[in-house]
Amino acid sequence: MQTIQSDSYPIFFENSIQELVNFVERGNYSRLFILTDENTGEFCLPAIQTALAHLDKTDIIEVNAGEESKNLDFCMGIWKMLIDFGADRKALMINVGGGVITDMGGFVASTYKRGIDFVQVPTTLLAQVDASVGGKTGVDLDGVKNIIGTFTQPKAVFMDVEFLKTLPPRQILSGLAEMLKHGLIVDRAYWDDLKNSDLSLPSVELVHRSVEIKNEVVIEDPHEKGIRKALNLGHTIGHAIETYSLLNDDNPLTHGEAIAAGMVCEAYLSAQKIGLPNEELREISSVFDKLYPRYTLNEAMFPALLEIMQNDKKNENGNINCTLLTRIGQYSIDNVCTPDEICDSLRYYAAL
Amino acid sequence: MQTIQSDSYPIFFENSIQELVNFVERGNYSRLFILTDENTGEFCLPAIQTALAHLDKTDIIEVNAGEESKNLDFCMGIWKMLIDFGADRKALMINVGGGVITDMGGFVASTYKRGIDFVQVPTTLLAQVDASVGGKTGVDLDGVKNIIGTFTQPKAVFMDVEFLKTLPPRQILSGLAEMLKHGLIVDRAYWDDLKNSDLSLPSVELVHRSVEIKNEVVIEDPHEKGIRKALNLGHTIGHAIETYSLLNDDNPLTHGEAIAAGMVCEAYLSAQKIGLPNEELREISSVFDKLYPRYTLNEAMFPALLEIMQNDKKNENGNINCTLLTRIGQYSIDNVCTPDEICDSLRYYAAL
Numbered sequence: 221m222q223t224i225q226s227d228s229y230p231i232f233f234e235n236s237i238q239e240l241v242n243f244v245e246r247g248n249y250s251r252l253f254i255l256t257d258e259n260t261g262e263f264c265l266p267a268i269q270t271a272l273a274h275l276d277k278t279d280i281i282e283v284n285a286g287e288e289s290k291n292l293d294f295c296m297g298i299w300k301m302l303i304d305f306g307a308d309r310k311a312l313m314i315n316v317g318g319g320v321i322t323d324m325g326g327f328v329a330s331t332y333k334r335g336i337d338f339v340q341v342p343t344t345l346l347a348q349v350d351a352s353v354g355g356k357t358g359v360d361l362d363g364v365k366n367i368i369g370t371f372t373q374p375k376a377v378f379m380d381v382e383f384l385k386t387l388p389p390r391q392i393l394s395g396l397a398e399m400l401k402h403g404l405i406v407d408r409a410y411w412d413d414l415k416n417s418d419l420s421l422p423s424v425e426l427v428h429r430s431v432e433i434k435n436e437v438v439i440e441d442p443h444e445k446g447i448r449k450a451l452n453l454g455h456t457i458g459h460a461i462e463t464y465s466l467l468n469d470d471n472p473l474t475h476g477e478a479i480a481a482g483m484v485c486e487a488y489l490s491a492q493k494i495g496l497p498n499e500e501l502r503e504i505s506s507v508f509d510k511l512y513p514r515y516t517l518n519e520a521m522f523p524a525l526l527e528i529m530q531n532d533k534k535n536e537n538g539n540i541n542c543t544l545l546t547r548i549g550q551y552s553i554d555n556v557c558t559p560d561e562i563c564d565s566l567r568y569y570a571a572l
Numbered sequence: 573m574q575t576i577q578s579d580s581y582p583i584f585f586e587n588s589i590q591e592l593v594n595f596v597e598r599g600n601y602s603r604l605f606i607l608t609d610e611n612t613g614e615f616c617l618p619a620i621q622t623a624l625a626h627l628d629k630t631d632i633i634e635v636n637a638g639e640e641s642k643n644l645d646f647c648m649g650i651w652k653m654l655i656d657f658g659a660d661r662k663a664l665m666i667n668v669g670g671g672v673i674t675d676m677g678g679f680v681a682s683t684y685k686r687g688i689d690f691v692q693v694p695t696t697l698l699a700q701v702d703a704s705v706g707g708k709t710g711v712d713l714d715g716v717k718n719i720i721g722t723f724t725q726p727k728a729v730f731m732d733v734e735f736l737k738t739l740p741p742r743q744i745l746s747g748l749a750e751m752l753k754h755g756l757i758v759d760r761a762y763w764d765d766l767k768n769s770d771l772s773l774p775s776v777e778l779v780h781r782s783v784e785i786k787n788e789v790v791i792e793d794p795h796e797k798g799i800r801k802a803l804n805l806g807h808t809i810g811h812a813i814e815t816y817s818l819l820n821d822d823n824p825l826t827h828g829e830a831i832a833a834g835m836v837c838e839a840y841l842s843a844q845k846i847g848l849p850n851e852e853l854r855e856i857s858s859v860f861d862k863l864y865p866r867y868t869l870n871e872a873m874f875p876a877l878l879e880i881m882q883n884d885k886k887n888e889n890g891n892i893n894c895t896l897l898t899r900i901g902q903y904s905i906d907n908v909c910t911p912d913e914i915c916d917s918l919r920y921y922a923a924l
């Protein structure tokens with residue numbers, strides 16, 4: 221698997237732990253700080269710690285697992301540990317975990333002493349194909365997701381699909397939704413590959429192609445002014461479903477499960493509004509419906525869902541804005557959808 | 573007074589409030605957030621608020637005056653207000669105040685939604701000639717100064733020496749020390765101008781020249797890797813005196829008072845070590861001694877002062893590193909000084 225060159229930094233896919241060691245040895249860092257959570261501390265850290273042991277300059281910072289940790293209180297805890305450990309400007313932060321760890325670790329590093337180097341070791345599928353590429357760092361505040369953060373690139377990303385073996389199946393499905401999205405927006409052949417693969421543990425080739433796609437999109441539009449909106453497919457409606465589920469369900473949907481539902485709805489809108497062929501709508505619906513549990517939607521939920529969409533930062537002046545498809549592999553940004561159209565698409569999904 | 577072009581942004585010196593209005597009108601901002609403290613809210617805000625009133629889209633955020641406010645708790649308060657006010661990515665933050673406000677407001681803006689635009693309206697002399705130029709933002713944590721921050725440039729800086737009229741004389745002297753430093757490191761003629769001016773309220777011409785000098789230095793070295801160290805003249809010893817005074821005195825020295833003392837000590841070291849002519853040492857000592865109250869130093873304080881210097885981030889491996897002068901107007905970076913040499917320089921200052 222070829223190393224991908226993003227912006228100014230490499231994304232490794234082969235012998236990644238060895239590449240990390242090489243990187244660190246070349247780097248002349250004063251000290252290494254590994255950020256993990258409880259799970260990656262158990263499943264992923266040991267291999268990395270062993271590989272770096274001979275350098276004898278590593279400290280571990282572990283936080284609780286889950287989105288609840290991704291906030292400024294945890295950042296303060298990490299910054300204070302860096303101060304206590306005497307971390308100077310030549311320290312390196314190594315973020316080992318899912319998107320929570322790579323987002324928060326990136327933010328902490330990008331602001332400690334006005335920015336120290338950091339690298340990402342994404343250990344969930346979602347973090348590999350999405351969170352660790354694109355330079356967005358961030359944490360939540362007052363329940364608002366990713367409201368505080370920076371655009372800062374890591375010095376390198378080390379991908380290892382081996383880490384995915386300990387990941388619960390729902391977490392695999394969560395990342396998979398973004399991969400399917402990558403195929404839908406720009407690469408019909410990749411979509412077909414995915415359709416025909418065993419997706420219980422995606423191969424390094426499939427992960428590689430997803431990263432390639434995301435990387436191309438974000439390099440063209442690093443600050444999210446235009447074509448990066450292609451990546452919003454499924455997210456206008458999916459994000460509303462995700463938020464709704466977080467507020468109302470005991471066992472809420474994952475991000476991927478929600479945007480899988482969102483992609484079906486938005487494929488429906490694509491067929492209604494901008495000519496996505498009906499057989500492609502059927503194909504998209506059936507692929508998602510086979511992989512993902514159906515979320516139960518009913519009319520009584522629609523007003524709440526619409527309100528979430530209208531308050532979404534992706535939307536302006538209360539208009540609901542969707543990225544849609546003209547074909548599988550061809551996206552179209554900035555399609556304004558009316559509340560009626562959105563409701564129809566929710567009905568379509570519910571009646572699949 | 574010519575507008576100075578820094579990096580990518582203008583620094584205005586004339587009709588600055590009108591220039592701010594022009595900037596905001598051109599900018600198509602969704603909303604304006606003015607950050608002030610109690611004092612600038614009283615003395616500086618009214619003129620600005622009046623000038624922007626016709627736009628009818630301004631909110632004010634006021635914090636307590638003083639360094640005690642420059643921390644993450646206050647940042648959280650400001651971020652939450654931005655969320656509550658519904659600030660989106662097209663909001664503009666206008667920081668009206670001294671270095672505390674420009675540093676903290678810059679940090680808050682550079683991380684809210686991964687960065688919104690901000691402009692600086694520095695209202696202390698120190699903020700005008702130092703803090704508002706160079707792109708450093710930051711706040712304190714756990715008593716460590718500026719430990720969390722970013723390198724982010726404002727979109728514009730609006731200087732108005734009129735604001736300085738309400739500034740207490742000690743605050744004028746604090747900024748003046750940096751101006752004298754600018755002359756000492758690179759511009760003998762400017763040093764002479766300063767010597768011969770009424771410095772109770774520096775003219776816009778003098779402020780302009782200081783900004784020009786700081787701007788040239790930071791543009792050459794934006795991330796503080798080399799020549800920016802020229803700006804450290806007086807700061808190795810001065811910063812130790814400042815810290816010592818903060819810990820021990822009821823009415824501690826200002827930053828400028830401390831680095832004025834530091835510059836005398838480091839001028840002495842310059843004469844001892846790298847050939848600063850003795851008559852220039854005498855001239856420097858006498859200029860500072862006329863302007864600034866002498867700080868009482870005695871031998872019993874030396875160990876504490878040395879320890880602060882050895883832990884200073886500017887110094888590596890316990891070596892004490894000074895920026896010195898070969899002549900007035902000619903700096904020399906990275907001069908390692910022994911503890912004995914430092915103590916001699918403190919004795920020289922104490923016995924002036």
Ligand SMILES: NC(=O)c1ccc[n+]([C@@H]2O[C@H](COP(=O)([O-])OP(=O)(O)OC[C@H]3O[C@@H](n4cnc5c(N)ncnc54)[C@H](O)[C@@H]3O)[C@@H](O)[C@H]2O)c1
Pocket residue numbers: 257258259260263264285286287290317318319320321323343344345346347350351352353354356357365366383384385386387388391394
């Ligand atoms: N920066 C971006 O561009 C971007 C893009 C997408 C998502 N995100 C962010 O990513 C986060 C979601 O990422 P996530 O789904 O990876 O969440 P996560 O980091 O919470 O990981 C999910 C769970 O898997 C566990 N885990 C991680 N690696 C494991 C492994 N190898 N084996 C077993 N368990 C493991 C974690 O401990 C956690 O419990 C969100 O906060 C989201 O905002 C960011």
Ligand SMILES: NC(=O)c1ccc[n+]([C@@H]2O[C@H](COP(=O)([O-])OP(=O)(O)OC[C@H]3O[C@@H](n4cnc5c(N)ncnc54)[C@H](O)[C@@H]3O)[C@@H](O)[C@H]2O)c1
Pocket residue numbers: 609610611612615616637638639642669670671672673675695696697698699702703704705706707708709717718735736737738739740743746
């Ligand atoms: N970013 C940088 O490059 C840089 C450089 C130097 C200093 N700094 C920072 O700047 C800060 C010190 O700046 P400062 O001395 O301006 O401190 P400050 O902001 O606390 O201002 C000093 C005092 O003057 C008051 N004040 C401000 N403007 C006034 C006016 N026009 N009239 C009357 N009172 C007024 C303030 O309320 C405060 O009480 C420190 O935190 C330091 O770290 C930053």
Ligand SMILES: [Zn+2]
Pocket residue numbers: 350398455475479
């Ligand atoms: Zn997503």
Ligand SMILES: [Zn+2]
Pocket residue numbers: 702750807827831
């Ligand atoms: Zn200074």
